[in-house]
Amino acid sequence: MKRFLVSIAIMAGITTAYAQKKLVLYFSETGTTKTVALELQKQLGADIEAIQPEEPYSGNFQETVQRAQREKQSGTTPAIKPLKVKIADYDIIFLGYPIWSGSYASPIASLIKQNDFAGKTIVPFCSFGSGGLNTSTADLKKALPKATIKEGYGVRTARVAAVEKELDRFLKENGYKKGTVTKLPEFSAQKPVTDAEKAIFNEACSSYQFPLGTPSTVGKRTTPDGTEYKFTVQSNGGFGGGGSSIIYVVVGKEAGAKPEFTQVVR
Ligand SMILES: Cc1cc2nc3c(=O)[nH]c(=O)nc-3n(C[C@H](O)[C@H](O)[C@H](O)COP(=O)(O)O)c2cc1C
Known part of the structure; x- marks a missing residue:
């Protein structure tokens, strides 16, 4: 009986998140989100691909703000190069982006238009000056109603040194990586x-x-x-x-x- 229960537990384990096929797919203009993406790839042993706009963004904050505004006003999103990977080959997609104007950067909108994420599990991750993980996650839920959008990870540009340790906790807490972490207590009342x-x-x-x-x-x-x-x-x-x-x-x-x-x- 004990052996039977152990094998059931092992079989259940096989279907848990850490055993599923994972892809790290990200856009990064100035390299911060890329740092998070590379750390994720390392910790997960996942495949990785960068989303590349046909016309790269300049890396200059003001220029990118203006270009993003122009694109928004004209109702367009930037053309991106076709992906080399096939989304259909993966169970879980870690989708990364910088926060632009409170939500995911516009190349992600192009990605969503051009690819089918129905039935996929998406784990958002992002970098930002001050915040935007929750609003971008809510926007992804609206844009991808047929995908399951999980709780994500976000880091400030100024705190990128904390990524390795924070990701280790995030991935273990959510079962994407083997290992346990002590659960953090709730915050005290305001x-x-x-x-x-x-x-x-x-x-x-x-x-x-x-x-x-x-x-x-x-x-x-x-x-x-x-x-x-x-x-x-x-x-x-x-x-x-x-x-x-x-x-x-x-x-x-x-x-x-x-x-x-x-x-x-x-
Ligand atoms: C066009 C533009 C808009 C931005 N909007 C926001 C914002 O609304 N909130 C925020 O916290 N950071 C904002 N930022 C800062 C970026 O999210 C941050 O620098 C990010 O780490 C850049 O990631 P990357 O190096 O991967 O491109 C903005 C940056 C740009 C270029």
């Missing part, structure tokens, strides 16, 4: 921020190129690496507009560790 917490928020956020707002309440949790804060912030305009947002901040446990914000959720 409470009005103290002066000390306000100082941590300011140290993490004040050097960012756009104003990120004023924190009103905060919840915390202790992790194996330090302390994480979940601030509720009243935005005061800036990149992404007004209203309220959630901003996550981490402070490493080593002495003198500088607070860093990990993402803005609008």
Whole structure:
């Protein structure tokens, strides 16, 4: 009986996510998303392909903003080169992109138009100046109603050094890679921020190129690496507009560790 149960468990294991055929498919203009894609490929042992616009983007922020605006106004998306891989050969596609104007970069819209993702599992991953994982994931769900869009991974351009460790946790937590990780506790309930917490928020956020707002309440949790804060912030305009947002901040446990914000959720 025991042997029977063990073999059932092994058979069940074969169908789990880590055993499925995986592809890392990404667009990157200036290399940050590419760094995440290469780390994913390494940790998963997956196939990888870059999405290539026929006319490459220049790598200049202002020029790309203007080109993206022109494309949006004219209702077009950039022509991209045909993929070398066949999407049909894969079960899980890790789909990567930079966040442009709050969502996935426009070459992803071209990819979606030209390829069939019905029945596929998509794991989004992205890099961004401040945030956009959740909005881009919601937009992918709308654009690909016949695919299963899973919870994704996102990293700020300024925190790309954290990718290797964060991906290891993300992939194990979600069963894409073998191994276990200790589950992180929930954040404590939101409470009005103290002066000390306000100082941590300011140290993490004040050097960012756009104003990120004023924190009103905060919840915390202790992790194996330090302390994480979940601030509720009243935005005061800036990149992404007004209203309220959630901003996550981490402070490493080593002495003198500088607070860093990990993402803005609008
Ligand atoms: C046209 C354009 C629009 C952008 N819009 C946003 C945005 O809305 N939010 C954000 O956090 N970052 C934004 N960024 C910053 C990029 O998401 C960030 O630099 C990203 O890491 C670039 O990835 P890549 O190096 O793979 O191209 C934008 C960058 C460009 C070029």
